Amino acid sequence: MSYLLHIDSSSLGADSVSRQVAQTFRDSWRGPVVHRDLAVVPVPHLSAAGIAARRSDEAGRNPEQAAAAEMQQELVGEFLGASAFLFTVPMYNYSMPSVFKAWLDQVMVVGATMGLPDGPPAAGRPALVISARGGGYGPGTPNHGMDHVVPTLETVLGHRQTLGLDVSVLTPELTLAPVVPYMSQFMPLHEASLADSHEQARKLAEAFQAGR
Incomplete structure (x- = not known):
């Protein structure tokens, strides 16, 4: 059975704009x-132990390696069983949350999800990355070029030498405008960015399903 695999990594719970x-x-x-x-x-x-488990057969693994292999196999199987993907990966200190990087390192396995002669088995499956951020990082802003989340994920998730997904990205910006006084001047831009992200999320859900 195919399904949407939704991976959350925001620490803010219901207050997370990425989750919303x-x-x-x-x-x-x-x-x-x-x-x-x-x-x-x-x-x-x-x-x-997790790296060693990838290089050894089942009979030769010690208990720690066996446990690591079992966990990796669960995550890889979950990844490969999905027909579409939804990732919430907010910007933390110019990069991705460490919990999401840990998940990536567990599912990126040569010979299982990448590094196969015919390319990655999930190649072409649609994926949406939602990455809220407190400031603005587009062209012309002081922070332009300091986004180390989206470019990294477009490569890691989307390149044919890695996972090969068909990646779309939404970046609701200026999320600190409602809570940081000196950023209140950017409220209209924040509200417009957020409204557009919600609208695009609806459209992409429909588009992903139309392609199934």
Whole structure:
């Protein structure tokens, strides 16, 4: 059975703008969903045992390696079983939350999800990345060029040498405008960015389903 795999990584719970926009996508989605909330139940960072487990057969693994292999196989199977993907990955200190990086390191396995002769098995499947950020990072802004979330994820998720997904991105910006006094001047821009993100999330949910 195919499904939408929804991976959350925001630590803010219901107050997260990334999660709120993701919920708009979910409200328009018709079909099964597998949801993994990394902020609530994080996956472990890739360890020496996890790397060794990828290089050894089952019979030769020690207990630590066997446990790491079992967890990796669960995450990889969950990834490969999805027909579409929804990732909420807010900008934290110019980069992605560490829990999302840990998940990526566990599912990016040569010979399983990448590095195969015919390309990645999930190639071409649609994926939406929602990455809210407190400031503005577009051309002409003081922060332009300092976004180390979206360019990284477009490569890691979308390049044919990695996972090969068909990646779309929404970046609701200036989320600090309602709470930081000196940024209140940017409220109209924040509100416009947020409204557009919600609208695009609805449209992308419909587009993803039309392509199934």
